[in-house]
Every structure is written in structure tokens, then in C-alpha cells.
Amino acid sequence: MKNFNFQAGTKILFGKNKINELANEVLRHSNRVLITYGQGSVVKSGLLDTIKSKLIEKEIHIEELSGIQPNPRLTSVREGIKICRDKNIGLILAVGGGSIIDASKAIAAGFAYDGDVWDFCTRKATPADALPLGAVLTLSATGSEMNGSAVITNERTQEKLPMGSDLLRPQFSILDPVYTYTVNKWQTAAGTADIMSHLFENYFTPDSGTDLQDGIAEAILKTCIKYGPIAIQEPRNYEARANLMWASSLALNGLTGTGKLIGDWATHTIEHELSAMYDLTHGVGLAILFPYWMKFVLNERNAFKFVRLGKHVFGIEDENPMVAANKTIDAIRDFFVSLGMPSKLSEVDIPDTHFTEMGKKACQFGPIGYFCRLNDAAVTQILEMSK
Amino acid sequence: MKNFNFQAGTKILFGKNKINELANEVLRHSNRVLITYGQGSVVKSGLLDTIKSKLIEKEIHIEELSGIQPNPRLTSVREGIKICRDKNIGLILAVGGGSIIDASKAIAAGFAYDGDVWDFCTRKATPADALPLGAVLTLSATGSEMNGSAVITNERTQEKLPMGSDLLRPQFSILDPVYTYTVNKWQTAAGTADIMSHLFENYFTPDSGTDLQDGIAEAILKTCIKYGPIAIQEPRNYEARANLMWASSLALNGLTGTGKLIGDWATHTIEHELSAMYDLTHGVGLAILFPYWMKFVLNERNAFKFVRLGKHVFGIEDENPMVAANKTIDAIRDFFVSLGMPSKLSEVDIPDTHFTEMGKKACQFGPIGYFCRLNDAAVTQILEMSK
Structure with a gap:
């Protein structure tokens, strides 16, 4: 057995209706949130509305970034970084599967970096700081909800490359299996x-x-x-x-x-x-x-x-x-x-x-x-x- | 599967010579440390001296509580609480097996509680705050190095009762299997x-x-x-x-x-x-x-x-x-x-x-x-x- 360091500190909130604990978890970090999501399934299912109403109830300010695609694009990441900076965001809340969480990690790292976020994928830089991140998972697959890795696609160069840091592990992840019934x-x-x-x-x-x-x-x-x-x-x-x-x-x-x-x-x-x-x-x-x-x-x-x-x-x-x-x-x-x-x-x-x-x-x-x-x-x- | 929350955030530093990372881990929390240990095996093995020299090198102030017994006694816990209060301790470092870590958890919780620490065992109170805790493990057995539970013996009443809180999970634990060669x-x-x-x-x-x-x-x-x-x-x-x-x-x-x-x-x-x-x-x-x-x-x-x-x-x-x-x-x-x-x-x-x-x-x-x-x-x- 080789030497290792291990710290998987993401707080997992697992099970039916755990969404009821969301607002309190968010408020441990910030009252200004960017919600990131994909191409509409969380809109259609009503999950996004549920989340927004729970946050608004607690007077949490919400910004949104929608349209994040599977194999998430660098363009979305850059857009997210801009919103976080312009709107003084304190926590990113990813609602979706691995692609949404991955894009959110890149936004979290890019927010705290002066250079180009793609540098993390080309190994020119490693994250030294990041915005905190939470997740509401809707797809069982990538494990992104409990780790510090992300994979981003640069659509211009047709490259899909990983980046990672323990700083990018979500602070919390809500895992309600019911949200995967429609997968x-x-x-x-x-x-x-x-x-x-x-x-x-x-x-x-x-x-x-x-x-x-x-x-x-x-x-x-x-x-x-x-x-x-x-x-x-x-x-x-x-x-x-x-x-x-x-x-x-x-x-x-x-x-x-x-x-x-x-x-x-x-x-x-x-x-x-x-x-x-x-x-x-x-x-x-x-x-x-x-x-x-x-x-x-x-x-x-x-x-x-x-x-x-x-x-x-x-x-x-x-x-x-x-x-x-x-x-x-x-x-x-x-x-x-x-x-x-x-x-x-x-x-x-x-x-x-x-x-x-x-x-x-x-x-x-x-x-x-x-x-x-x-x-x-x-x-x-x-x-x-x-x- | 029932609903659950899970957060096992203890940072595990596992393997040969991981003790070399100790001082830096300690300094993330405090430069005033209470080292707790047992009846001399860590003195005899030289581990205590190694630890002290590594902390002193980084100008960390050290207090000691020795003589903690297997099935750790309430008396030791009370003694530890007094030292932490008198000496303005910022981190407890348990060096030993489960008994030492358990006693240290009780000290950590008792430090931050105005009443009698035994109240946590008799279910009259639950920990609301605690001193941070680190561990250097020398016995593979109790799992105390990565959880928030402790079992304390009240020698006067001959009671041995558990207490616990996520607040009592060690912040870090150093697990070097070599330290268990002499078990x-x-x-x-x-x-x-x-x-x-x-x-x-x-x-x-x-x-x-x-x-x-x-x-x-x-x-x-x-x-x-x-x-x-x-x-x-x-x-x-x-x-x-x-x-x-x-x-x-x-x-x-x-x-x-x-x-x-x-x-x-x-x-x-x-x-x-x-x-x-x-x-x-x-x-x-x-x-x-x-x-x-x-x-x-x-x-x-x-x-x-x-x-x-x-x-x-x-x-x-x-x-x-x-x-x-x-x-x-x-x-x-x-x-x-x-x-x-x-x-x-x-x-x-x-x-x-x-x-x-x-x-x-x-x-x-x-x-x-x-x-x-x-x-x-x-x-x-x-x-x-x-x-």
C-alpha cells in the first residue's frame, strides 16, 4: 500500500426530500448564489422552481446560468465566471449531472484566477483558490458530486481535458434518488x-x-x-x-x-x-x-x-x-x-x-x-x- | 435505503514517515498544543520525542497530559480540560490508540462546555462546540481516528458510557502502519x-x-x-x-x-x-x-x-x-x-x-x-x- 492523503469532506445529504435542507446548507456559505443547470430537464421536472422558491424564502439572491451542455463547453464556463464576478456571487449551486457540476467547478476555479481558466486543463496552472460549490444531483454517473475533478471541452480546439483540485470538491451535495426516476x-x-x-x-x-x-x-x-x-x-x-x-x-x-x-x-x-x-x-x-x-x-x-x-x-x-x-x-x-x-x-x-x-x-x-x-x-x- | 447525512471530513495522512507533515497540519489550527498520551509506550518507542522535536522546530508551544489509561477515565478528561483552559490551548494532539483519542475528544467537548463533561455521557447535554483535535495513531482497532465518538469510564460510578458529535471528528489523523509494529x-x-x-x-x-x-x-x-x-x-x-x-x-x-x-x-x-x-x-x-x-x-x-x-x-x-x-x-x-x-x-x-x-x-x-x-x-x- 502506497502512502496517501485522503479527505473527502463533501457533506452528503442523501434521500427523499433532502432538498428541504438546501437553504440552510447554502446559507453556511453565502446568500448570493449562481444556479447552474442544463438544457431544461430540471425546468420541466419542476426541480428548478422548487429550489428557487426554497432559496427565495430565505432571502437568498439568485443568478442563473442555463444551457450547459453534456461535455460542458469552455464558453459556458467563461460566461459563468463573468456572472460570478459581476454579481458578487458567494456560492455556485449546480443542479444536474456531472456536466453541470464539472462546468461549475471550472467556474469556481476560474473565478479566483487572473489568467484564462483553460490554463488549468493545459496544465499551465493549478487552482490556488475557488468559490464554494454545492450540488443537487439528478444523474448517477460521474461521481463529480463528491470529488474535485472536472472535464471541460474546448469547442474551438476540439479538446476535452481534465482539471482538478481538492479545492473543487463540493461543500455539500444533495442526493435524492427520486430525481433520477426520469432518467x-x-x-x-x-x-x-x-x-x-x-x-x-x-x-x-x-x-x-x-x-x-x-x-x-x-x-x-x-x-x-x-x-x-x-x-x-x-x-x-x-x-x-x-x-x-x-x-x-x-x-x-x-x-x-x-x-x-x-x-x-x-x-x-x-x-x-x-x-x-x-x-x-x-x-x-x-x-x-x-x-x-x-x-x-x-x-x-x-x-x-x-x-x-x-x-x-x-x-x-x-x-x-x-x-x-x-x-x-x-x-x-x-x-x-x-x-x-x-x-x-x-x-x-x-x-x-x-x-x-x-x-x-x-x-x-x-x-x-x-x-x-x-x-x-x-x-x-x-x-x-x-x- | 434510509435517508442519511454523511460527512467524514477527517484528513487522513497515511503511510511511512507521514509524521513529517504533522507540524504543518497542526499550524493550520493553532500554535498552542496539548499532547495527550498513555502509559509510556510512545515514550519508550521514541515517537513522543520525535513529535515534540518536530513541533518545537516550528515554534509550537506544547503542554502534555500523560498517563491516560485504556478505558479512559473521567479523571484524566477533567485534568485535560483544566490544562486546555489554563494554558490557552488551541489544538489537542492525541498520540496513541482509541483510548487516548477518546479521552481527547471528551476534553475537546468539555473545554467548550460550562457544565460537567460527564453530562455528555448521561445524555443531559450534547456538544455544541469543541476544540479542534488531531491524532497520531499507534493501534488499529477502534476507528476513533476518523469518527466523532468516544467512550469514557467514570471510575467512581463504574460506568462506561459513549458520547459523540460530528464536532469531535479529528481534523486530521496520521496513520503510519510502522507505529503498530510493536503492538x-x-x-x-x-x-x-x-x-x-x-x-x-x-x-x-x-x-x-x-x-x-x-x-x-x-x-x-x-x-x-x-x-x-x-x-x-x-x-x-x-x-x-x-x-x-x-x-x-x-x-x-x-x-x-x-x-x-x-x-x-x-x-x-x-x-x-x-x-x-x-x-x-x-x-x-x-x-x-x-x-x-x-x-x-x-x-x-x-x-x-x-x-x-x-x-x-x-x-x-x-x-x-x-x-x-x-x-x-x-x-x-x-x-x-x-x-x-x-x-x-x-x-x-x-x-x-x-x-x-x-x-x-x-x-x-x-x-x-x-x-x-x-x-x-x-x-x-x-x-x-x-x-
Whole structure:
């Protein structure tokens, strides 16, 4: 087990009607709030009105930034920073899924930075301060509600790059599973694949002596495998939505990565190239790519890790480790397909025309992945396998 | 899954030589520190000197409270409160195991309270404010390093009672597994039993829909079962000590209790009666009592929970749920015995003379336990089974 620091201090308010505690949480930080949201689902559901009335009741001043898109754009971030500065905002309240929270984190960091906020993504700067941030989550997927990471898309350069700092962890997040009842089958499946992908990224590392963390990751994976299909079949099943929601937060709040040098994150980096260019739903891209990444990196030296995953999560046993490992990868693919996820890029209309370019962009800061180092040619090869 | 709030904000600094980050962490809170410790092991090991020299180097003023005993006494707590007030202390730094941290929490709460600190244990008051607290952990057992609970013994009344508040969570805890190399076999075994007992308390509840939490608890239990025996056989095995140390914190930081109304905690309450009267090591008392509690409460309606535990943690399968449940309880007893723990109270020289009185004291605030409600007669019966 490697040395680590861990502090996941986000206050989680979980369950039905927790929105009733929102105004008090907001007032711990400020009485001037920027509410950020997306393209209307929180308007249609009435959630935005509920939130606004609860804040107005407590005389909290509200500004709004709407229209934040999936794969959130730098343009929205810049707009948000301007509002926060012009209107003397003291807290950003993100209402939505990971894209809204990610954009809000970038606004929070950009507000407190004199230079261009994109510098955080190009590694020219790291956040030294940030506005406080709260979230009301409406999609179980990214884990952004309990961590300090964000991924922003620069639409001009077609780059999708991560930024992060412990300063950007939300101060509080309201997780009411009922808000995810209206998430459709496709997005529920993509969200489940996203949660599982986060666990894979921290599971497949070269570290040893991390039984505890890997056991916790397996427990969360089993939760996804049990409840993902139930949530798709019965969208208003509270237990299924609740287990997925809490799984989403725990899968990427740092817990399963403790004691490890760093996660692999190659597959996420590759997926970001796809969704930067084609605006693909992140979880869908991951569901397609991950089993191909696994097939590509699997060898006789690292097969034991796939064998462990297969045994503990899918009950797969085989005397031959390579056979057991391949069965595990097939089980993961079968599970994603059973959720309704595609297994090839061609199914989501992504052509093979830019794979070489994507390989180069994915490796712009050097080789990617820690379980297995991948150069640009390897990335291109994985994309070819996925086509 | 029940509604919950969860915020385990303690900053964990985990690993070899993390003590080098101590002074900076301290200075985030104060430059006037009360160091609390026990009966000399941290003096003998040199850890206390190391800590003092690191603080003095940064010109931090130090006061000391030594001699805090296992099952920490109210007298020490009162002494600590007086020092903090007289010497204008801004942070308490607990160096030791759960007893030291628990006493320090009571000092932190008592400092900010005009009445008698024992009021927090008798439920006459709850902490409204507290001094900040840090910890340097030397024993993997109680989880006190990452939660807001403390158990204090009133030596005059022979009462051992809990108190707690989120205000009492340490601001930071330094967890260096190397500090536990010198923990002897007996204390290592008792600590492992203590960690497992905390998991049992939150596992055996009447809640449903908590697959995620129960799966995480099972993963931590498996970690204890794997690494407890290794740490006993090879006291300087870093991976074993590291896994137990992180397991200790995660077992009782609130995580496995999220989404549950409340843990059972009957067995802990009964054990507190034993150790208040006989000054028994807490984990030893729990190792003796827990399997008897399990046998007492097991019935056909709740057997499924024991069956799940047996299957997931010990690989026990049997068509008959009651048979599988009993095999699970036996496996737990066998494991504790394999660690060198006693299985009867008579083995630790506790006579059966006060069982009726203990039953009454354990139920002084009403029946105990939520998985199964126990009145004083039931508690006495469990003690009789354990004799």
C-alpha cells in the first residue's frame, strides 16, 4: 500500500426530500448564489422552481446560468465566471449531472484566477483558490458530486481535458434518488457503465497490498451489476436508484484509489478524444472502449488481476488464468450489452477516419495509462479494435 | 435505503514517515498544543520525542497530559480540560490508540462546555462546540481516528458510557502502519476483533436495500480475516499492518452505516459493562461476546443476514438457512480463537456474580439493540451463555 492523503469532506445529504435542507446548507456559505443547470430537464421536472422558491424564502439572491451542455463547453464556463464576478456571487449551486457540476467547478476555479481558466486543463496552472460549490444531483454517473475533478471541452480546439483540485470538491451535495426516476434507459445504462469504468480505472493498477480498496471496488461493482438492470426495467424503483446514486459517489471520491500511486485512466483519456470530436455520451464511449482496452493490455503477467475481478464479481473460475481473464472481459462486455449499450464505435456512427489523430492527441502530454503504458500507436490500435 | 447525512471530513495522512507533515497540519489550527498520551509506550518507542522535536522546530508551544489509561477515565478528561483552559490551548494532539483519542475528544467537548463533561455521557447535554483535535495513531482497532465518538469510564460510578458529535471528528489523523509494529500479539488480535465487531454492529440491522454498504462491510471483514493472522505472525509485515490500519478507520467512520437507521450496538453496550467493572481489553470482550449474541438473536426470520455474511465472507453454503447461519457464527468464533482470543468470560477471570446488575445497567436508558431488542433479562442471559 502506497502512502496517501485522503479527505473527502463533501457533506452528503442523501434521500427523499433532502432538498428541504438546501437553504440552510447554502446559507453556511453565502446568500448570493449562481444556479447552474442544463438544457431544461430540471425546468420541466419542476426541480428548478422548487429550489428557487426554497432559496427565495430565505432571502437568498439568485443568478442563473442555463444551457450547459453534456461535455460542458469552455464558453459556458467563461460566461459563468463573468456572472460570478459581476454579481458578487458567494456560492455556485449546480443542479444536474456531472456536466453541470464539472462546468461549475471550472467556474469556481476560474473565478479566483487572473489568467484564462483553460490554463488549468493545459496544465499551465493549478487552482490556488475557488468559490464554494454545492450540488443537487439528478444523474448517477460521474461521481463529480463528491470529488474535485472536472472535464471541460474546448469547442474551438476540439479538446476535452481534465482539471482538478481538492479545492473543487463540493461543500455539500444533495442526493435524492427520486430525481433520477426520469432518467431514460439509455442514460441509466450509460451512467452505470460510467460508474463501473471509474472503478476499473482505479482497480487496474500495478500496485500490490491493496486488498481493502480492491474489495471495496468489487462491492460497488456488484452493486452496479445488481441494480443497473433493475433501474432500467423499473425506473421508479427507489432501492435501485438509491444504490446506483450512492455507488456513483463512492466509486470516484478517492476511496478506492487510496494506497495506489495513481489510477490507469488510459481508457478515459481515449474516450475524451471520441466525445470531444463526436459529442458522444461519456458512459457510452466507455462501455464500448473498456473491454477492448482490457483485451489489448491483458497478458500473462497481469492476468491475475482480471482473474480476481472475475472470481469476486462474476463468480468466474478457470484453472487457466488467461482463460479466466478472457471470460471476465467477455462477462463485462455481455453485461454492458445487456444494458443496451453498443459494443462498436460504428454503432454510434463514429468512423475510423480520425483514429491516428486521436491517438496523437490522447498522448499529447506523453504515454498514457499506468497499468499498461500506451503510446499513440497503441491508442490508435485500441480504437481500430473498437470500430 | 434510509435517508442519511454523511460527512467524514477527517484528513487522513497515511503511510511511512507521514509524521513529517504533522507540524504543518497542526499550524493550520493553532500554535498552542496539548499532547495527550498513555502509559509510556510512545515514550519508550521514541515517537513522543520525535513529535515534540518536530513541533518545537516550528515554534509550537506544547503542554502534555500523560498517563491516560485504556478505558479512559473521567479523571484524566477533567485534568485535560483544566490544562486546555489554563494554558490557552488551541489544538489537542492525541498520540496513541482509541483510548487516548477518546479521552481527547471528551476534553475537546468539555473545554467548550460550562457544565460537567460527564453530562455528555448521561445524555443531559450534547456538544455544541469543541476544540479542534488531531491524532497520531499507534493501534488499529477502534476507528476513533476518523469518527466523532468516544467512550469514557467514570471510575467512581463504574460506568462506561459513549458520547459523540460530528464536532469531535479529528481534523486530521496520521496513520503510519510502522507505529503498530510493536503492538503485541494479544493487542493485535483484540484490535482485529474490535474492527470486525464495528462492522457487525452496522451489518446486523433490520434495514433492507443496503447491498452497497453491506458489500463494503464484507470487503473490510475479509481484509481483517486475511491480514489479522499475518500481522500476528509477522508483526513487521507492512502490508498486513497497513490493511488493518485503514480497515480500522473505514470500519467505523460512518460509511458502512449510511442508509441504515442505526446500528445494533447491543454487544458493545454489554461489553462496556464488563470493561467498566473489570477493566477488560475492549476487543477481547467483544471477541468473547459477539458469537454468543449472534447465537442468542438468530432466528428463522433473520437467518438470511447470517447466511449472506457466511457466503460472502467465509464461503459457507448450506441449503438450510439455519444450518448455514450457525456455521457462520461458528466460523467467526473459530477465527477469533485462531487469533488467540478467549471464548469464555471465565478465561479472563470474570465471575458470574454481577450479571444481573450488568443487565440492568446496560438497559438503564431502555432496551438495547436494533437488530433484536434486548431487555435486561436478555442481556443477563447472553452473559450467562458467555461465562
